Amino acid sequence: MAYPTSTLLKYLKxxxxAVSELRRFLNSITKKLKARRGDNNNNRARKLQRYYE
Structure with missing residues (x-):
C-alpha cells in the first residue's frame, strides 16, 4: 500500500x-469542573499569579 506522500502528509496534519482540538476541548471541560469544585491548588495558583502580576 504505497500512498503518495502529499495525501499522507495531509492526513497527518x-x-x-483533530488531536489538538480534542485536547483543548478536554482541558476546557476539566477547567470548568475544577472551577465548579473550587480546587484549593487552583485557587492558590490564582492568588500567587495575582500577587506576581
Whole structure:
C-alpha cells in the first residue's frame, strides 16, 4: 500500500489538528469542573499569579 506522500502528509496534519482540538476541548471541560469544585491548588495558583502580576 504505497500512498503518495502529499495525501499522507495531509492526513497527518488533519489528525494532529483533530488531536489538538480534542485536547483543548478536554482541558476546557476539566477547567470548568475544577472551577465548579473550587480546587484549593487552583485557587492558590490564582492568588500567587495575582500577587506576581
Amino acid at each position: 488533519l489528525s494532529i489538528k
